[in-house]
Amino acid sequence: MEKVLLDILGAIVTFLVAFVVGMTYGGLNRKITARVQNRKGPPWYQNFIDAYKLSSKKSAIHHGVMHHLGPAFLMVTSVMTLLIVPVLSHNNWFPNLNFQGDLIFLLYIMTFGPLGMALGAGQTGNPNSAIGVTRGLSMMVGFEIPWVLALVALMIQYHTTSITGLMAVQAHSGTWLMFSSPFAFIAAVMALFGMFRYSPFDIVGAPTELASGPIAETGGKYLFVMMSSGSVFTFAKLTLYVDLFLGGADNLFILIIKTFALYLIPLLYSLVSPRYRTEQAIRWFWGWPSFFGLLAILQAIIF
Amino acid sequence: MEMIHIIFLIFLGGAVLTYFSGKISKVLQDIFFLASVLVPAYLFFAYVGAGREATLSLGGITLIWGVNHFSWLFSLIVLGLGSMAAIYAIGYMKGKKRKGYFYFNFILSIMAMMGILLSIDLISFFIFWEIMTWSSYLVTIYNGHDIQRIGIKYFVFSAIGAYAMLMAIVIVHHLTGSFLMSSMINFYPNMSLSMQIWIPVMFLLAFGVKAAMMPLHVWAPDAYSNAPMAYTSIFSGALSKMGIYGMVIVLVTMINQIPQGFWFREVIAWLGGITAAIGTLWAIKQDDAKKLLAYSSVAQLGYIITGIAIGTELGMLAGLFLAVMHALFKGTLFMVTGAIEKQTGTTNFNEVTGLIRKMPWTFIAALLSIIALAGIPPLGGFVGKWMLYESLITSNHYLLVIVIFFSSTAAFLYCYKFLFGFFLGQEEKEWAHVKEAPAVMVVPMLIMAVMMFVLGTFPGIILKPINSGLMDLGFVDSFKHLWESSVILNVWGNHVVLQPILYWIIGIFVFFMIFLTWKGFKTTRYVSTKDISSSGEVPADDENLTFSVGFMQPFMRAVAPAMRRQIDKYYNGIADGLESLFEFIRRIYTGNGQTYTIYVIVFVVIVLLFKNILF
């Protein structure tokens, strides 16, 4: 019982950290984008203000139960991902659910939320939402291929399907997997572009074309939950990448440096890229990223 | 008179009684129908355990029936799903024509499947196999004359498979002098190499047809989608598993005995993987729910085939677990489709929308099955998928795992399409009158949905019989070593404890559910799906705003090159070529007496010319 309580406490702490860091990254994203575009840009805490404003909206509408619960589905995914990914290597404040966190489990739980949210978006009856959802799901099939290729390469190279196992490998050998399995890293990072849905892969929620797609009917507290979930998920994904490829982190400071460095890659790429159509995006993912993924598997088999 | 005899007699007598009682009273017919499915099911589970045998001597051949743990597992699928589908069928068939015909074949199918599972000798195996084929064929063409071609395609494929099996059986009989399966298996290593290859190939042809394995799957989408839905749920859920059952026996007990077996299994595993990918891609393209589910069945059977073709313990566990799960969720999904067909009269996604508020229970069943189908935790499908990936990776099938994963991810597309097409989207005026399906249809669906949930948390419930079945086939006990009641492990020692995951998922979900519902509860309101932000436009009542035509267009464009080639076309080409050849042969009979006389003379001359060679 005590363990469960501690777990819950740890989960709350982790959630808060992830929320703050993720929101900050979102704000920094806007700031950096503005600076690149020669603007002053909003303050770095702009996302917090937006989130608070959304949560304090006096009214909200929904189109039915699934729409009502869609954000909850999304949140489950974010939090579960966060809880399964080991945040810090040796720290009792983040005990989480490290049950030898399994990569395959992660791959599937990460699709739970999008599907739930897609159901919510579907129930709105807004055609734009449905179009956005189909684009999002299609794109997901696109980037999952290099991502899985990279993960399978890691799994077969190091004979483990758990994140902690891979972290242990890095701790033991002293080299980050990013250097010992470079192709897997490249493929995984390219897949990350798709996961973040930043430009050029932002056709899912194209604001002017689709009226922001899946969330077209969502406002107020629902949007708030989605926004926080997105922030948490951003942090969780970045932490996962850091754990897998960058050797994990011993304390929060290093973690933030590493995650932010990683975050800059898709962010900066997005700033100089126009938008792909869905099928172009899918083919892009099945092109070079998958090629690197196959190279990674080859490397894993040979070495 | 063994209990097995009694069970078969009840099936047979029940089928006939059901057929004829329809002339007296429809209610009586329903009662007879239910009884002749449920009573044998009860008798089987209550009185027939592993090790029971019964014999019957026919035509100089002794037919032997018996149960082992492995066939007991499949009997669970057949009778469990069969009972559910039977209850469902009562509601589904209400008010339809030719009920007796349907019930008769339904019962016979179940009897045939049980017969296949209980058969110890090959002849009764074949007999029941053929009975299963024709009874399912008769149900497939239940819906009328438009599907004559489809039915014949199904029957021809089945017949080719079955005849290949018959050949194998008689060759085995020639070689061993016995029709017993065990003697075939024991004699297998002593056969010549060509026989070692051909006999499994011929068996696999039969099983591959039923299990809809590429490239023998072309009948499946049409047949599954055109049979009445109450039947399709066992057609896809249980009947296809007979192919899996046979495959397991052939692959595990026979092929494993020879060194070349590795390549065999490799080929089958890849065929399974390709089946999964192709089935998934085609499922995404479909606009009709039945078609979609049919292709999806093909894809899911591909996973199962891959799992059992890998042949490791974990692979077998995965394949068989997925087989059970597939029976559950695909059975439910076909029932859902049937319920919607019953209530609305169509199953086309482009026509039906927004039923979620009209058919909530059906939606819940569909949602749970879809989550299980997609392999998303915490439902049962995930456990199977997890084991499948683990087994693929640990047995060094690196590219296959990518293929499987691709199809599994792409499956989300059709999963979503199914849910969206029927339940979500605009609530159109056209369907305002739709009511929830009657309880007799909804309850079986919900029972199965709950089963999926339970199996996701406690996979041990079903892994236990699977394990004992596998031990019957010669595998070592994998309890504690690969699985526990709610834990699954892999050979590297990584394990997933499913219960805490479930609790966490439910806990977080409930928390945010409460958060969303409670926060500003009074100002949260429901608005109709006509009240959407479509650039300020107010859609009229009869204006259909639902987006469903060309639903997955972008994805289809991306994969268009892969879908240009259809195996169907090649088969059609062969069929057309044969028909014209037959037409040519037919023209030998010119209808002219003089020609015929010339034939006689020519025959005599030719035979006389070649007499030294002939005699």
Add this chain to the structure above:
Amino acid sequence: MMKELKEKIVQRIKANFADAAEKNDFNYNRLDFTVKKETIPSILFYLKDEMGFIHLSDANCVDWLEEGELELVFIVWSPKDKIKIFVRTRLDRDNPVMDNLDMIWPQLNTYEREFREMFGVQVTGLEAPDEFILEDWQGPPPFRRDFDTAAYAEKTFWERPGREDAQDVRETIANRDGEEIPDFAKKYSR
């Protein structure tokens, strides 16, 4: 060259349509015919099918209030000859009726809806929704010259007070907000 061509076209049309009153004093590549209402479909068909005037540039309506007539003008263009022809006809203003012509050029459908809505021309046989641009329109056809736009607007929509004397609002605003009007701006204020 151009003159000969135009002459030829005029001859052909005169030969076929006796009532076509021609006005041919333009220097440009332009011809002008006025015909009776009944001749309109046949002449348009003839121009399109026989003489290569396959393009409909415009169709318009002119309100001749003083003469009590509405004039329809169809402008067709021949890409081959590079000549445009105005075909005019007059309708009775009190009872303007014309035949549906969108089988000649489908795009005429749109113009006909405009005639109907803006000029009150009855187009017999036109299949199109009733409303074109004006939703919920209650007044008379607004493009007729006897339609008093200002009066209608005044009657239907509110007028903001202060508008009528056309006074410069900037001073008011400046006063209200305590701002100084810059020197350069003062010359614009009255």
Add this chain to the structure above:
Amino acid sequence: MVGTPVLFIAIPLLAAFLIPLLGMIWKELVRIVPGLVLTYLLILAVNLLVHVLAHGPVVEVIAGWVPPIGINLVFSVFSGFLVTLMIFLGLLVWAYSYRFKRNVDYEPALKYFLMLMMLITGSVGIVLTGDIFNMFVFIEITSISGYGLTAFYKGRDSAEASFKYVLLGSVASTFLLLAIMIIYSQLGTLNMADIANKIHLMNPTLKIVSYIFFVTALGIEAEIFPLNGWAPDAYAEAPGPVGAAFAGIVVKASVYAIIRYTFTIFDLSGAFNFLIIIGMITLIVAETAAIRQEKLKRMLAYSSIGQMGLVLVAFGFGTEEGVFAALFLMLNHAIIKSLLFFSGSYLVYNSKCKYIKEVNGMSKFLPVTSLLFALGAFAIVGLPPFAGFWSKLSVMTAAADSNMILIMVLVLMVSVVELVYYLRVVNRIYFFKKETAIEPKKPTFNALVVMIVLGVIILAIGFYPDVVTGVLHKASASLMDKSQYIHHVLSLRQ
């Protein structure tokens, strides 16, 4: 009451001649007498068969001349089984056509039953006789009544069909006579057992030539490709029950003759392979031709030819298992094909051209007939648990035991073709909408009874094949035992 084999020839022949006379007394007697005669014969045959099963073959000498000089009749298990089957089918055909053309007038019925009795007489005679010239006579009797029955409707088409039959039949007679002449010139005897005893003395070339002539002549009657040009037309144009009679009686007798020549009389080593080859070709050509037919009876005719091809293949294995399979196949074919002809002719009763498409949607009007037709179709393609399955299984087993893998593949592939065309018809009956304005004809009571009896037999054999397998095993054993046959016949000399 154990009769003698001669009764099987004498009684129906007598009845055939008496029918016109009796008809003068009371017209209805024309219809009744054949039935009584056939019933009596059936009882006789069953009794004799039981006797033969217990005590060995009965050989009867006609007119006191002992073999090899005189004519003898042999009622072994094999021939007895076939005789019983034929008479049983004859009875069914009679029962089916009892009210046949009743309302027209007396003359057709007279001719019909007369010729039917002659047909049965001839066929039974072929099977029972032990003398090759006598066999020739019986074949002529059979053929001539066959010509008459084919031309029964007196239309242009039936006359043409009958003429083709006559044409080929006369060719057959010629070849048969030639063959008999060769044998008689070489061996100086016409008795089968005697020939079999002396066959090694014969000039090998002439032996082969005579065998070829025999097979050609009998092959025309037994519908072997390419000698069977008459058959589709004759089946299609003759009345429905006659088709059944052809398939169940005439063809069986001819096949019996071929088998008797191949197994007992000649000792040619290549003959079995020859049977397999021509049987295989017949099977393939007939079944593939059947799939493209537009007329129902024509389709059934081709199917019947194909089945006979399969029977020859099974005989061609030359093993006891093969013979057993062939006999089983003959039995099933006789029963099932009769059912198909019986029910099929009601499905297209009133249509002019008997097109397959005219059976569309008949199940609504003729439920029982349709069901029985479907049962027959399922049974003949060999689906368990119907009768056809067991014969197919035994054919396959026999083939496997003879190591004839290629034959198995071909036979099974052809079975798929067979399946397709039968299913097409069944689907049309059940699932197509009735388009043509043809008025369906309700089957008469006696026809219905006959069809149901056949259906019950099919189901009985299917569910419990042991009812016939015992007899069949004995029959095949008796055929295989050549020396016993010779011994039984020639022992009468002493």
Add this chain to the structure above:
Amino acid sequence: MVNDKNSQKIVDFIQNWARKHSIWVLAYGTGCGAIEIPPTMTSRYDAERLGVRGAATPRQADVLLITGYLTVKTLKRVIRVYEQMQDPKYVIGFGSCTINGGMYYDSYNTIKVLDKYLPVDVYINGCMPRPEAVLSGFARLQKRIAEGRANGAQQYKDNLEWYRANQKKIIPNWIMPEYNW
């Protein structure tokens, strides 16, 4: 705790502060004014530094920016969009046309006084207002929000009948769903 007046004040203050600094704008580009929005948002004037940001749909938006004249036909849509927005919400009338009809003062189909139909919180005058003016308008709106005076939505809710009457006067065929909160 929420009932406590002082704490309510604090909460209000924080909420208004957040609302003030996070303005999501739905620009309803009915007239020529739409062309002034891109410069306002992009590098030259950069409205995002004030927290102003475009919203794609009315469900997410805080401010409805009506850029230019409204015909009867577009008014219908604008009312619809406004009613779909979530509370609290504000309206900015942009350009002379929304104030008094501007150059369309005597047009037969253009409404001239927007605040008869929708509760306008801030008007930005000019024909066209330049981006500076737009920014000034946003600043004014922020000021009003911070002071708690930007209560157009409340006003609309309270006087719904009056607004409805006005709207229905020029839109006789009223087919829109009722505004139900």
